[in-house]
Amino acid sequence: MNDLGKAVVFDVGRVLVQWDLRNLFEKMISDPDELDWFLTNVVTEEWHFQHDRGVALADMVPARIAEFPKYEPHIRAYADRFNETVPGPVAGTHQLVKRLHANKVPLYCLTNFGEEFWEGFRPVYPIFDLFDDIIVSGTEKVAKPDPRIYEITEQRAGRPGSRLFFTDDNPANIAAARSRGWDAHLFTDAETLEAQLAASGFL
Template identity: 40%
Template sequence: MPKAVLWDFGNVIVRWNPRTLYDKIFPDAAECERFLATVCTLSWHAPTDCGVTFADNVAALVEAHPHHEPHIRAWHERWGEMFSGPIAETEAAIEALHARGVAQYGLSNISHETLDSTLAMSPAFGRLSGIVASGFEGVMKPDPAIYRLCCERFGLAPSDFFFVDDSERNIAAARAMGFDTLHFTDPAALRPALEARGLL
């Protein structure tokens, strides 16, 4: 049985979706989808999660798409508008685990520039005893190195962790290293999974 829970952040503790912002910028749904599929893509954003500054990443994209400059800059300037609040089931689970004395940690692909503002979005983040944030480490999920770093930093073996993430790719990488995992797709399935492992 695992001894600790390792939480992803986006779409596990707090809801994040670029469309939450860009639906406001592009009232036409098709135009919004084209922009997110061809300009501000998740692949373009990834370097910021690995330590590249927003300023540098945005500047390079503006150079390639100058007619979209204000829309590209909104990715950083209006970052908080991509979030639509905490996930209540996860917050409740984190509080319940804390009450039982279960160790909890965070592992997130997140920019070093947005970590603090993200942590301010829910008091549940305050229950985490430690965090590994990719933007500070220069490596991100699903690279095995970041999972090994969690084990070293928190003094636990892979099998000691119950890792919760919304990305199937990240889950598969962790599972291959011996982590117990939950692919987070339905908030209602979280508490039963914790109970099944004796954590709650």
């Protein structure tokens, strides 16, 4: 039973679920060198991050096709088959969410995720039913590590940063959270997170 008055905030990609653009495009590009070039120059994580910040696919995709017309089918696949970039859960973290929920710990997600992709992805994983609220960057039109999305999370959770335990795999996002007083922990694996949660009194 949680009597700390604190909540736990999870990142999603690479904390609750695996994510890698390569998982989709290795099905479409057989040459390893071409695949590496494509992921470095065409459908890159940096380009994808625009959608996390709220840029619509209807704006992103045609502009990218105009720049790389040879890869039109691949760029359209990015928009149409995004769930194939998520091969499954991160080992062990869903079990931790279930234990926290059983202990009546308030649970939140703070994720850099495009709104259109989230709509197609969210129903695939029932684990998200256990969360009190999920703050999606694409919906808010602002993404981590911008301080504004941490402020939005504090408002939605009804708690100051000092009452929020946060785990994320990105050091920049952890640093931004700590600057607002969050109890932020860099995610490496479920075993380490379990120890951090236990040390903080949640498990």
